Amino acid sequence: MSDKIFDVQNVTLRFGGVVSLNDVSLHQNRGEILAVIGPNGAGKTSLFNSLTGVYQPQEGTITFLGRDAKPISIIGKKAHRVSAAGVARTFQASRMFSALTAFENVKIGAESHRGIGVLGAMLRGPATRRGEKTSDAKTEELLKFVGMTDKANVISASLSYGDRRRLEIARGLATDPQVLLLDEPAAGTNPSEKIQLTELIRKVRNEMGVSILLIEHDMKLVMSLAERLYVLNFGGVIAEGTPDEIRSNPAVIDAYLGSSTVETEERT
Ligand SMILES: Nc1ncnc2c1ncn2[C@@H]1O[C@H](COP(=O)(O)OP(=O)(O)O)[C@@H](O)[C@H]1O
Numbered sequence: 001m002s003d004k005i006f007d008v009q010n011v012t013l014r015f016g017g018v019v020s021l022n023d024v025s026l027h028q029n030r031g032e033i034l035a036v037i038g039p040n041g042a043g044k045t046s047l048f049n050s051l052t053g054v055y056q057p058q059e060g061t062i063t064f065l066g067r068d069a070k071p072i073s074i075i076g077k078k079a080h081r082v083s084a085a086g087v088a089r090t091f092q093a094s095r096m097f098s099a100l101t102a103f104e105n106v107k108i109g110a111e112s113h114r115g116i117g118v119l120g121a122m123l124r125g126p127a128t129r130r131g132e133k134t135s136d137a138k139t140e141e142l143l144k145f146v147g148m149t150d151k152a153n154v155i156s157a158s159l160s161y162g163d164r165r166r167l168e169i170a171r172g173l174a175t176d177p178q179v180l181l182l183d184e185p186a187a188g189t190n191p192s193e194k195i196q197l198t199e200l201i202r203k204v205r206n207e208m209g210v211s212i213l214l215i216e217h218d219m220k221l222v223m224s225l226a227e228r229l230y231v232l233n234f235g236g237v238i239a240e241g242t243p244d245e246i247r248s249n250p251a252v253i254d255a256y257l258g259s260s261t262v263e264t265e266e267r268t
């Protein structure tokens, strides 16, 4: 048990008649780069929302073993509590404050984590000033880590997709997470940005020791990055294994209808 960071047992999530997750059991080992793949509508984002306290599954258990491997039951916890426990995420659709600079967006991540809240961080009232210096230093450090020091003062709206994606990772890291959940981090990026992102994600795990849980449609990227994968289809886990095992799994090939290999999945 102590080598796991997430342990999901028999989780079922329903919205009226729609079953988004159907008896899902899976786990993530501490320090692992783990991926969840599957066709559109398979339940990948629902899983992330369940792991982060955004959705509350009706059945099953989700245990997060964060700092000191102390088990925390996620179902029933509010999203900000899950975040404070050490679970950070990025979203499928970018959620930057587009009128703020790169620096300000990361700083908000650092300050909201210290309990000031997004509004307090933006207003910078007297109560927030105490920690100002430390969050400035931390923000600078994180921008350097993701390779965006030269873009610190650029308004986020004018950044490229690739830069926005890196910035979101920096903002997630600002909360000092044990695990970082990335929902399609390479969506909308070009081939060279994809390579940069792959390297960055690997660096987050290798240098910061943060476990990575990844949803990604780009099969080349996901197969080169993930050490192990789960495949979801219609809300259920249909396969688990290493990239090589997944590539040659007939159930996986079937799930990606119309394509002879998982490499040719169409993006929608
Ligand atoms: N908030 C919600 N309300 C109703 N249905 C939802 C909600 N979130 C997800 N679903 C449904 O759950 C299923 C899985 O969706 P999702 O988790 O977004 O899939 P994926 O990320 O794999 O594309 C879909 O049928 C979707 O319509």
Ligand SMILES: [Mg+2]
Binding pocket: 044, 045, 046, 092
């Ligand atoms: Mg999704």
